[in-house]
Amino acid sequence: MKNGTVTTKVVTGPGWELRLGDCLDPNTGLASLERGSVSATIADPPYSSGGLSSGARARSTGEKYSSAQKPCPNFPGDNRDQRSFTSWAWRWLAACRDASSARGRLAVFTDWRQLPAITDAIQWADWIWRGTGAWAKPLGASRPRAGGLWNGVEFIPWASAGPMPQAGQSDCYAPCLPGLFQAAAPKGAARVHQTQKPDEVLERLVELAPPGDLVCDPFAGSGTTGVAAIRRGRRFVGWEKSPEIFEVACSRLRAARPQ
Numbered sequence: 116m117k118n119g120t121v122t123t124k125v126v127t128g129p130g131w132e133l134r135l136g137d138c139l140d141p142n143t144g145l146a147s148l149e150r151g152s153v154s155a156t157i158a159d160p161p162y163s164s165g166g167l168s169s170g171a172r173a174r175s176t177g178e179k180y181s182s183a184q185k186p187c188p189n190f191p192g193d194n195r196d197q198r199s200f201t202s203w204a205w206r207w208l209a210a211c212r213d214a215s216s217a218r219g220r221l222a223v224f225t226d227w228r229q230l231p232a233i234t235d236a237i238q239w240a241d242w243i244w245r246g247t248g249a250w251a252k253p254l255g256a257s258r259p260r261a262g263g264l265w266n267g268v269e270f271i272p273w274a275s276a277g278p279m280p281q282a283g284q285s286d287c288y289a290p291c292l293p294g295l296f297q298a299a300a301p302k303g304a305a306r307v308h309q310t311q312k313p314d315e316v317l318e319r320l321v322e323l324a325p326p327g328d329l330v331c332d333p334f335a336g337s338g339t340t341g342v343a344a345i346r347r348g349r350r351f352v353g354w355e356k357s358p359e360i361f362e363v364a365c366s367r368l369r370a371a372r373p374q
């Protein structure tokens with residue numbers, strides 16, 4: 116964090132820090148990170164999806180994303196219309212870009228409805244859009260669409276802050292991760308957030324940062340990115356706006372160990 120900035124509730128552990136609050140808070144949010152300090156930004160924002168009309172989007176996250184087998188807390192910030200979602204995404208993506216190192220990478224989760232909006236916002240924020248990966252859920256696991264295609268995929272557009280390394284360049288860290296991640300959503304006791312991502316997907320994505328470098332997640336939720344960063348030997352900073360979900364994430368982060 117820059118010197119002299121205001122602090123909020125912050126819980127820390129070895130190599131990780133989770134802040135309670137809005138990632139766009141001018142004092143305690145992304146703007147308080149040292150410029151150039153982040154090697155990988157992995158974001159799973161509220162999609163503001165789950166409906167084609169504003170009335171449908173205004174429902175609680177529990178009503179919209181009801182595939183979780185057990186009740187988990189609702190979360191805020193999921194009711195924006197298309198235009199306000201895009202301009203809001205531009206704001207936090209630009210703040211992430213400011214905090215990114217020159218070699219930094221970005222990966223953002225989204226769904227089919229918001230893919231065009233988020234890829235616009237990535238480019239507006241001065242990231243260089245490089246491609247779109249996908250998280251494919253097991254066939255039949257969610258969102259059947261009779262008469263159409265099964266929407267069992269979430270998308271992961273990714274970007275770089277600057278030029279990409281040349282393949283085989285010996286002095287640079289350059290993993291090549293799969294563009295398709297096949298994994299089931301967490302179930303049973305492991306399921307603690309309505310839109311929790313699978314640990315195994317995040318454990319690969321944090322490899323976008325070299326070992327020991329800083330991974331940032333502006334929308335930590337249950338802390339999956341942070342848990343993956345700890346397990347894979349990266350440092351972590353994240354934000355979570357819901358106090359209830361923040362406590363869930365803190366518990367998971369405290370229990371995580373390098374593997």
Ligand SMILES: C[S@@+](CC[C@H](N)C(=O)[O-])C[C@H]1O[C@@H](n2cnc3c(N)ncnc32)[C@H](O)[C@@H]1O
Binds near residue numbers: 136190336354
């Ligand atoms: C899609 S969920 C992230 C789920 C997470 N990837 C996981 O595996 O548990 C988005 C989270 O962002 C939080 N959130 C919403 N608006 C926020 C904001 N402005 N700043 C920080 N967190 C926010 C929500 O409370 C929610 O928990």
